[in-house]
Amino acid sequence: MLSVQSVPIIEATLPVVGERMPAIARNFYHRMLTAHPELFDGLFSRSNQKNGTQQQALAGSVAMFASHLVQNPDSAPEIMLSRIAHKHVSLDIRPEQYDIVYKYLFEAIADELSDVISAEIADAWTEVYWLMAHALIKQETDLYASLASPKALAPWTVTKKETAGTDAITFTLVPADDTPVSASKPGQYVSVTVMMPDGIRQVRQYTLSAGTGTNVRVFTTKLDADGEVSPALHRDVQVGDQLTLSHPCGDVTLSDDDGPLILASAGIGCTPSASILRSLADTGSTREVLVLHAESTLERWALRDQMNADVAHLGDASMQLWLEKPTEDSHAGFMSLDGVTLPANASMYLCGPLPFMRKIRSQALASGVQAKHIHYEVFGPDLWLAGTDAAS
Structure with missing residues (x-):
């Protein structure tokens, strides 16, 4: 998978790139979201950007992918890729968005590695990026093809809002239109889009806590007083309101065997x-x-x-x-x-x-x-x- 000429370059530069990857990730997100603030609307979590967890996740996944390629040049870390692909499909990520990521990620790499970068190093890491991107695009394309509808998101109407414990609420929803929707597997989640008071849509993933059919969605949320979306859900969303939900996603699901x-x-x-x-x-x-x-x-x-x-x-x-x-x-x-x-x-x-x-x-x-x-x-x-x- 990784070319013969790139393996020693990635192997030699992985320590310094891995060490600086958190700074690269911060630089990347700052560049991209400054140039494209619209990506906060219905895609990126403002909370995760503020607390740094999204940057940490990106840094870890890129470093993990590169390390795997060095150790196993002809394979890919499939479990990691599957996790990311399911999350991307729940957010309706499309192939053309990888070009945007590439532009700002490699501007950040050139900036943070200015003292060591060379054309050969840049080419090798470009190869790593596109190997990862194309592997994800392939998985995501297959996942989109398996959905009940080409529309990744659909409106759902809240029919119940019930207390499920201290600071926990269970929401029950039914389809708000005739968009075909996929059945869920036990353990899967949906992305839920919530309109914030400032007019920006924020998205969070919630595990479906009951029901595996297509005619109902049930999810339970815990109030995070310092968060952004759960307070809005608990405070503002009422029976009769509509929320936008993705098809069920997630690869951590109940096995089909009969083992313990x-x-x-x-x-x-x-x-x-x-x-x-x-x-x-x-x-x-x-x-x-x-x-x-x-x-x-x-x-x-x-x-x-x-x-x-x-x-x-x-x-x-x-x-x-x-x-x-x-x-x-x-x-x-x-x-x-x-x-x-x-x-x-x-x-x-x-x-x-x-x-x-x-x-x-x-x-x-x-x-x-x-x-x-x-x-x-x-x-x-x-x-x-x-x-x-x-x-x-």
Whole structure:
């Protein structure tokens, strides 16, 4: 995949480029969004630009891709590419936008690497960029072709707005027009577009917490008081209002086999677990399921009633709970797998804050869960994938 002449150049320059990639990413986004402020409208998150997480995610993915090419010149990190491609499709990213990214990214590279850049180095990294871009475009083209409609976004009407726990709200929506929409798989998310008070549309991804058909979408949000979109959803969106949703996306979905499952979550990271549990309950699954959840208090556990009901409905499911303020039926403090008997040959699904997932993943590996059977979902830019062995 990577040309013979480029391999030694990328290998030699990867340390300095990797070291400076965070600065390159900041420079790139500043250049691009200054020249194209319209990209904030319905595409880029102002919050993620402000807190730097989008820049970190870009830096990590480019460095990861280049490193993989050096070590495996004839292959690509497929899991990382799939993650990015699904996110791009949910945002309606199109091939021509890669040209815009290239222009400003390589202006930033030339600026930040002015002391070491040469024509040969620029050509080698250009090759890396377009290899990554074309790999993503191919995956995204296939994903778009699989959708029920060429329209990536469609209007949906809010029919219910229900409290799902302290500072958590569940929204139920139905199609607002006759645009064909794709069915969802348990664990997938939709991009939700919300109009801000200043007239700029901001987009966030929310896991579908119930329902896998085409006639309803259900997602649950936790209020981030310092955020931009969740306060608007909780405060302003009412029954009867319309929201723009993408088709369901995401490659972290329930496996089709009948093997045991471990669903481990913390906080609002319970939404993928809730989605999987609801699907299992709806289909009368007989799979062994162990649900592990950590929360600060019982009252803050979003979707508590739904998850408890589905565990009770399933014939071979059990749950363990960790609370900072424990009850007689819970463990005290933060989740730990010490003393927890995990089902043999299980697939694990993880979702929650990054420190939580790092800890539980490490403990699961130590307990015998195979790395290839540990799946995870990150809310927001994926700052973890490039640092794990799950990227390829």
